[in-house]
Amino acid sequence: MKVYITSLILAVLSISGLIAQPIKIDLSALQSSKPWAATEQWEPKPPKVTPGMFTLAPSDAIVLFDGKDLDAWHKPKYGYGTRMDEVESIIKWKADHPENSAAEWIVKDGQMIVKPGAGAIETNLAFGDVQLHIEWLAPVDPGKESQGYSNSGIFLMGMYELQVLNSYENETYSNGQAGSMYKQLIPLVNASRPPGEWQSYDIVFTAPRFNEDGTLKSPATITVFHNGLLIQNHAVLKGPCVYIGTPYYFKHPEKLPLLLQDHGNKVRFRNIWIREL
Numbered sequence: 001m002k003v004y005i006t007s008l009i010l011a012v013l014s015i016s017g018l019i020a021q022p023i024k025i026d027l028s029a030l031q032s033s034k035p036w037a038a039t040e041q042w043e044p045k046p047p048k049v050t051p052g053m054f055t056l057a058p059s060d061a062i063v064l065f066d067g068k069d070l071d072a073w074h075k076p077k078y079g080y081g082t083r084m085d086e087v088e089s090i091i092k093w094k095a096d097h098p099e100n101s102a103a104e105w106i107v108k109d110g111q112m113i114v115k116p117g118a119g120a121i122e123t124n125l126a127f128g129d130v131q132l133h134i135e136w137l138a139p140v141d142p143g144k145e146s147q148g149y150s151n152s153g154i155f156l157m158g159m160y161e162l163q164v165l166n167s168y169e170n171e172t173y174s175n176g177q178a179g180s181m182y183k184q185l186i187p188l189v190n191a192s193r194p195p196g197e198w199q200s201y202d203i204v205f206t207a208p209r210f211n212e213d214g215t216l217k218s219p220a221t222i223t224v225f226h227n228g229l230l231i232q233n234h235a236v237l238k239g240p241c242v243y244i245g246t247p248y249y250f251k252h253p254e255k256l257p258l259l260l261q262d263h264g265n266k267v268r269f270r271n272i273w274i275r276e277l
Contacts, residue, residue: 057133057273064123064258065272067110072124074100079120080155080259082243087159088250094158095253105262111137112269114152114262121262122158126255128207129277130156133200137268138166140195144265146172150195153182153261156205157252159240160220164267167192179231181222182241187231198270199227204277207254208237214251 030036050059057063064072077099081087104118138150144166152164160181167178167190174180178199179187193199202225209217219239224232239247260269 055271057271058275061133061273061275062125063273065112065269067107067270069107070103070105070112070121073103073105073121074124075103075119076100076122076257076259079122080158080161080261081240083245084240084242084248087240087242091158091250091252091256110270112272114260114265114267116262116264116266119262120155120259122155122257122259124257126253126257127157127274127276128255130203130205130258131275131277132156132203132205132258133271133273134203134269135198135200135271136164137198137270138164138168138195139266139268141166141265145170147176148265150265150267151261151263152265152267153263154201154203155241155259155261156203156220156222157207157256158259159252159256160205160222160237161241161261162201162203162222162224164261166195168194179224179226181232181235181237183243184238184241184247185222185232185235187224187226188233189229189231191226191229191231193227201226206277208249210249210251216249219249 047060057066076094078090078094081090103121105115105121106113132154134154136152141149144150147165149170150164150166153161154164155161163176163178163180163182165172165176165178174186175183177187177190178192179190179201204223206221208220211217220237221234222232222237223230223234237247239249241247258274
């Protein structure tokens with residue numbers, strides 16, 4: 001009875017015009033005027049790029065490491081800071097005093113291996129907004145735990161650190177595990193593979209913008225896929241990633257080198273390429 005009454009009410013409302021009937025466009029009648037063409041955008045055409053496949057970088061990428069040498073890298077005299085005042089002083093000093101030497105990490109079997117104690121390495125080129133692909137491996141290292149188990153870091157612009165760490169069944173603080181923006185942003189999920197297996201980060205980073213007076217115009221943002229899983233979704237950074245204290249922004253160059261951290265562990269890297277956005 002309820003169904004019958006409802007149907008009757010709908011029928012009465014439809015007849016009375018209180019319920020609008022669906023509109024169906026006769027596309028064949030519009031063939032002469034083609035109104036859909038008004039919203040078709042044919043220019044500009046996106047540049048054609050041959051996509052990468054496995055270890056092959058995209059055709060428009062800058063290859064930073066292809067397994068052969070460290071020609072795209074050097075060792076900076078000053079690496080990165082643990083506190084904001086240190087970070088700020090290092091970045092400002094390096095801009096006017098580029099004191100570098102040859103990168104001392106090991107290249108073996110197509111891999112770049114951290115040489116503990118040799119110091120960080122950074123790219124010869126400077127970058128701002130980028131898409132970055134990098135593969136890394138946390139070696140099996142019995143007896144190590146927490147932040148001491150295969151620790152390294154990917155410092156975009158030498159300041160904004162995406163953590164590298166064995167986070168497979170290895171407890172540590174959440175904003176310091178693999179996939180975190182160190183001490184700031186916890187990854188959405190833990191996508192870590194076991195030690196001894198290769199892992200990948202695919203990163204889209206937007207550099208911060210500053211006004212002429214040095215104030216912040218827009219903060220840095222980052223999107224990260226770890227082993228194909230989204231772990232940072234257009235996340236907003238509070239400033240450089242530091243070990244001690246609270247981050248803040250200060251005006252710095254629009255482009256700065258990418259830095260890889262020596263944290264005393266023999267972390268391995270391979271297949272590193274970058275695209276400027």
